[in-house]
Amino acid sequence: MERPAWAPRGIDISVPSVSRIYDFYLGGSHNFEVDREAARRAMEFMPGLPKIMQANRAFMRRAVRFAAAEGITQFLDIGSGIPTFGSVHEVARAVSPEARVMYVDHDPVAVAHSEVVLAGDERADVLAADLRKPREILDSPQVRGLIDQNRPVALLLVAILHFVEDMDDPYAAVAELRDSLAPGSLLVLSHASYEGIPLPPERAEGAVDVYKDIRNPLVMRSREAIARFFEGYDMVEPGLVPMPRWRPETAPEDEDAYSFSGFAGVGRKA
Amino acid sequence: MSAEPDGPQDRLRRFATIWSRSVYQVTSTSLTRPEFEEQLLPLAGRLSEALRARTFDAEEGRAVGAALVAAHCTDPEALSRSLDCVDAYLVLYCGEDGPQEDLRNRASRLQHAMAAGYASALRDRTLAEQEAIARAAQSARSTVAEALHDSEARFRAVFEGAAIGIYIADLDGNMLQFNGALQRMFGGSEQTVRGRRVTEWTHPDDAPQVWKLYEELVRGEREHYHVEKAFYRPDGTVLWTNLTVSLLRDADGRPQYQLALMEDTTERRLLNLRLRYEATHDALTGLPNRTLFFERLEKAVTAGEGQRFGLCYLDLDGFKTINDSLGHAAGDRLLVEVADRLQSCATAPGEMVARLGGDEFVALTTGPDTEAEVDELASRIMHALIAPVSVDGRELTVRGSIGIVEGPAGERGPAEVLRSADITMYRAKSAGGNRFELADPEADLRAITRHGLTTALPAALDRNEFFIEYQPLVNLGDGSVRGAEALVRWLHPQHGVLGPDRFIPLAEHTGLIVPLGRWVLEQSVRQARDWQERYGGHPEGGPLRINVNLSPCQLTHPGLVQDTVDILERAGLEPEVLCLEVTESALIGADDDLLKPLRRLAEMGVDIALDDFGTGYSNLANLRRLPVSILKLDRSFTQGMQQFPADPVDLKIVEGIVSLAHSLNLAVTVEGVETGAQAEQLRILGCDTAQGWYYARPGPPERLHELALVDATG
Numbered sequence: 006m007e008r009p010a011w012a013p014r015g016i017d018i019s020v021p022s023v024s025r026i027y028d029f030y031l032g033g034s035h036n037f038e039v040d041r042e043a044a045r046r047a048m049e050f051m052p053g054l055p056k057i058m059q060a061n062r063a064f065m066r067r068a069v070r071f072a073a074a075e076g077i078t079q080f081l082d083i084g085s086g087i088p089t090f091g092s093v094h095e096v097a098r099a100v101s102p103e104a105r106v107m108y109v110d111h112d113p114v115a116v117a118h119s120e121v122v123l124a125g126d127e128r129a130d131v132l133a134a135d136l137r138k139p140r141e142i143l144d145s146p147q148v149r150g151l152i153d154q155n156r157p158v159a160l161l162l163v164a165i166l167h168f169v170e171d172m173d174d175p176y177a178a179v180a181e182l183r184d185s186l187a188p189g190s191l192l193v194l195s196h197a198s199y200e201g202i203p204l205p206p207e208r209a210e211g212a213v214d215v216y217k218d219i220r221n222p223l224v225m226r227s228r229e230a231i232a233r234f235f236e237g238y239d240m241v242e243p244g245l246v247p248m249p250r251w252r253p254e255t256a257p258e259d260e261d262a263y264s265f266s267g268f269a270g271v272g273r274k275a
Numbered sequence: 276m277s278a279e280p281d282g283p284q285d286r287l288r289r290f291a292t293i294w295s296r297s298v299y300q301v302t303s304t305s306l307t308r309p310e311f312e313e314q315l316l317p318l319a320g321r322l323s324e325a326l327r328a329r330t331f332d333a334e335e336g337r338a339v340g341a342a343l344v345a346a347h348c349t350d351p352e353a354l355s356r357s358l359d360c361v362d363a364y365l366v367l368y369c370g371e372d373g374p375q376e377d378l379r380n381r382a383s384r385l386q387h388a389m390a391a392g393y394a395s396a397l398r399d400r401t402l403a404e405q406e407a408i409a410r411a412a413q414s415a416r417s418t419v420a421e422a423l424h425d426s427e428a429r430f431r432a433v434f435e436g437a438a439i440g441i442y443i444a445d446l447d448g449n450m451l452q453f454n455g456a457l458q459r460m461f462g463g464s465e466q467t468v469r470g471r472r473v474t475e476w477t478h479p480d481d482a483p484q485v486w487k488l489y490e491e492l493v494r495g496e497r498e499h500y501h502v503e504k505a506f507y508r509p510d511g512t513v514l515w516t517n518l519t520v521s522l523l524r525d526a527d528g529r530p531q532y533q534l535a536l537m538e539d540t541t542e543r544r545l546l547n548l549r550l551r552y553e554a555t556h557d558a559l560t561g562l563p564n565r566t567l568f569f570e571r572l573e574k575a576v577t578a579g580e581g582q583r584f585g586l587c588y589l590d591l592d593g594f595k596t597i598n599d600s601l602g603h604a605a606g607d608r609l610l611v612e613v614a615d616r617l618q619s620c621a622t623a624p625g626e627m628v629a630r631l632g633g634d635e636f637v638a639l640t641t642g643p644d645t646e647a648e649v650d651e652l653a654s655r656i657m658h659a660l661i662a663p664v665s666v667d668g669r670e671l672t673v674r675g676s677i678g679i680v681e682g683p684a685g686e687r688g689p690a691e692v693l694r695s696a697d698i699t700m701y702r703a704k705s706a707g708g709n710r711f712e713l714a715d716p717e718a719d720l721r722a723i724t725r726h727g728l729t730t731a732l733p734a735a736l737d738r739n740e741f742f743i744e745y746q747p748l749v750n751l752g753d754g755s756v757r758g759a760e761a762l763v764r765w766l767h768p769q770h771g772v773l774g775p776d777r778f779i780p781l782a783e784h785t786g787l788i789v790p791l792g793r794w795v796l797e798q799s800v801r802q803a804r805d806w807q808e809r810y811g812g813h814p815e816g817g818p819l820r821i822n823v824n825l826s827p828c829q830l831t832h833p834g835l836v837q838d839t840v841d842i843l844e845r846a847g848l849e850p851e852v853l854c855l856e857v858t859e860s861a862l863i864g865a866d867d868d869l870l871k872p873l874r875r876l877a878e879m880g881v882d883i884a885l886d887d888f889g890t891g892y893s894n895l896a897n898l899r900r901l902p903v904s905i906l907k908l909d910r911s912f913t914q915g916m917q918q919f920p921a922d923p924v925d926l927k928i929v930e931g932i933v934s935l936a937h938s939l940n941l942a943v944t945v946e947g948v949e950t951g952a953q954a955e956q957l958r959i960l961g962c963d964t965a966q967g968w969y970y971a972r973p974g975p976p977e978r979l980h981e982l983a984l985v986d987a988t989g
Binding site: 016018025031035058063065087114115117118120121254259261 | 302306307411
């Protein structure tokens with residue numbers, strides 16, 4: 006239900022947060038015991054979960070470097086969470102020092118943390134907003150101030166769409182974002198799936214249930230369903246593939262088996 | 276730096292490769308393994324240098340341990356594997372040819388230092404990150420708290436500034452919070468509201484469901500309700516509200532508070548009452564008006580068994596004269612005074628006085644004993660009017676006529692009762708006024724019929740409900756038929772054939788007499804033409820004549836002469852054939868203006884007969900200036916001659932009149948001849964023409980011919 010603007014939702018750190026759990030998987034300490042407790046429970050079913058997160062970060066790193074090499078200097082990272090290390094702006098600026106990055110997250114703690122990290126950075130900012138309301142993102146003064154929407158943008162939806170349930174119509178939200186971007190823009194996307202997980206689905210489901218318990222349901226989608234997020238965009242080679250296979254820089258065979266869980270890809274707006 | 280095979284650089288690189296392979300598995304870095312190796316290579320170099328330095332410094336180990344943490348090797352397994360690598364391969368790949376014992380000793384001390392450096396850096400990093408996330412949470416909370424504070428401030432402004440009264444109470448009804456508007460509604464003092472229980476706020480006007488809804492709400496069975504409710508203010512006055520009460524639940528859905536919003540409707544209610552008062556009361560006198568009176572009368576006439584009602588219908592006598600002579604303002608003041616006096620006459624329970632409009636008032640009494648009470652009421656009213664009313668320094672005498680209707684409830688409707696009272700009042704008025712009359716069903720009926728006929732008249736003419744009968748006029752000298760008087764009849768759909776006495780006065784009253792009179796004239800003249808065409812003229816006395824009655828209204832109608840001329844011309848009839856009968860009373864005091872049209876008609880050759888002669892107070896001397904040629908003696912003169920011998924006084928009078936008439940060159944016609952003796956007498960007295968049942972009753976036009984034939988042959 007729509008909440009009136011004068012009644013903000015409270016912050017309850019006794020409830021686990023997916024961005025802090027993510028940080029924990031990545032070896033960070035930006036988390037509380039409730040987060041770690043949830044993370045450990047999920048790992049009981051899928052011990053390799055941190056490897057999946059790490060593969061996501063590695064994919065994002067390669068994709069951002071690809072985008073920067075393609076000449077893109079504007080990045081819109083929705084679901085940015087708590088960037089412990091290897092954030093988009095660090096990676097992008099290694100290639101293109103002028104790169105502008107807009108981080109978006111709906112977790113107020115993650116946003117507050119990002120604000121501290123990004124303080125004083127003229128070309129990076131963070132916005133508290135929800136992927137399910139793309140118009141609020143696109144029309145916000147912050148995004149309009151930082152991103153020139155008439156020029157190509159790399160839109161990052163990394164490990165975020167599997168937290169948007171079908172009833173919230175993620176396809177419509179992504180379509181609205183896609184349609185608003187200038188030609189030449191890139192959509193960088195990774196998504197969880199039962200496909201590729203080196204476990205019987207029953208075990209993977211245990212981990213999915215943990216997320217359901219913490220009221221952040223994890224929606225596993227098929228490759229086909231994930232491909233629909235790119236509708237109207239041309240897939241960049243090698244298309245929608247397991248993360249280690251997207252433009253690898255080392256032999257994929259050397260990667261951990263868990264990192265092949267789910268799919269990643271980059272699409273380009275013609 | 277050279278990297279010749281198996282040279283020192285190559286060996287250092289091989290150490291870094293082994294190290295990175297061992298640790299990469301347990302890092303969280305997003306770098307590739309070769310990139311990670313590039314990060315470890317300088318660390319390997321520092322360890323290598325420290326191992327072979329002239330003076331050994333274990334601090335380098337601390338720095339390398341800390342650098343591992345900086346390279347995101349935050350899993351302690353990374354330290355363990357790093358130490359394993361250093362232990363197994365540092366001396367081997369980087370020791371060159373130094374003394375083994377010493378190198379191993381140094382490597383061991385470097386490991387201790389690495390561990391300490393790593394632990395210290397990891398602790399710092401962990402604490403820093405914990406601090407950072409705690410601050411972030413705190414900051415996010417502050418943002419929310421600020422927003423909540425703003426929101427509460429806004430809500431409080433709404434709460435305090437609202438024009439509607441708001442209170443929040445617990446489920447036991449204890450008042451917890453209320454706003455200024457609510458306090459003002461209850462009279463302004465905080466004490467009157469604070470500490471009160473909602474359940475004490477009962478009022479006798481509470482609808483039964485008010486407290487039922489309340490109970491349902493506090494039990495959690497209802498989310499909200501909306502009622503109209505009255506409250507007592509501390510000063511005893513009543514506050515009327517539109518009250519909406521909602522249930523507030525906690526986060527788990529348990530009922531917690533009740534929230535009430537109340538809108539003060541007292542003023543609106545008063546306004547409604549005032550509008551209702553204005554709609555039901557007369558603005559001039561303040562008495563109840565026709566609307567309210569009808570409501571009461573309706574109740575009175577439909578009251579239960581044993582209940583009766585008495586109604587006095589008062590109309591002031593001569594009020595119009597006062598209004599016309601002294602002006603409306605004076606008339607109004609008179610009405611106000613009369614209203615006040617009437618009001619004082621009807622003060623008992625069940626009594627009321629109302630003004631119906633103009634100078635018409637009604638007084639109503641109800642109860643089981645109205646038979647006696649209504650007379651007393653009427654007497655009180657008559658008595659109250661005795662004292663003159665002082666208006667503008669004049670003492671005005673007020674008189675009134677009252678019609679009284681009294682009866683049991685349940686028999687008649689209010690409209691019927693009021694009509695009966697109205698009719699009765701008119702009866703009192705026509706009996707001279709300044710009196711009261713009791714309703715009489717027969718008199719009512721007559722009046723009601725009269726009323727019905729009046730309203731039916733216009734349509735009757737359109738529907739051809741009128742017809743004409745003809746009564747022969749006979750020459751007393753030779754008994755020959757000389758003509759006929761046209762007598763209009765109304766074939767009423769319900770009442771049958773009605774004579775002119777039943778409807779001509781009504782037609783006079785409504786003005787319908789003009790078109791009706793013209794119609795009669797047309798029909799009669801056409802009939803006379805018809806007779807002429809069929810039977811020709813009378814063998815001796817010229818053509819058959821037609822007598823038509825003219826009412827006073829027609830006399831003053833400006834089209835009389837022209838209409839008559841037109842009708843005669845259209846029928847192609849000589850004016851001499853027509854005789855217009857005008858009543859004596861219509862010509863009493865007639866001035867020249869009134870006589871002018873008659874004179875013109877007479878000049879044209881139309882005979883004018885003075886009808887009902889002898890019933891008015893004719894100035895006999897006046898007869899000379901009237902344009903009449905015939906006197907029609909009223910039947911009252913001939914009645915005395917019906918018996919034998921005839922009344923000698925009557926004989927003398929008639930003889931005198933005839934003599935007078937003849938000396939003025941007027942012919943004399945007598946009406947009401949019923950016997951042969953009468954006819955003979957009148958002939959002897961010198962009367963010229965007669966009509967009456969002795970010859971023929973009024974009948975259809977064909978009858979006249981028969982009579983004429985009989986007459987001719989006889």
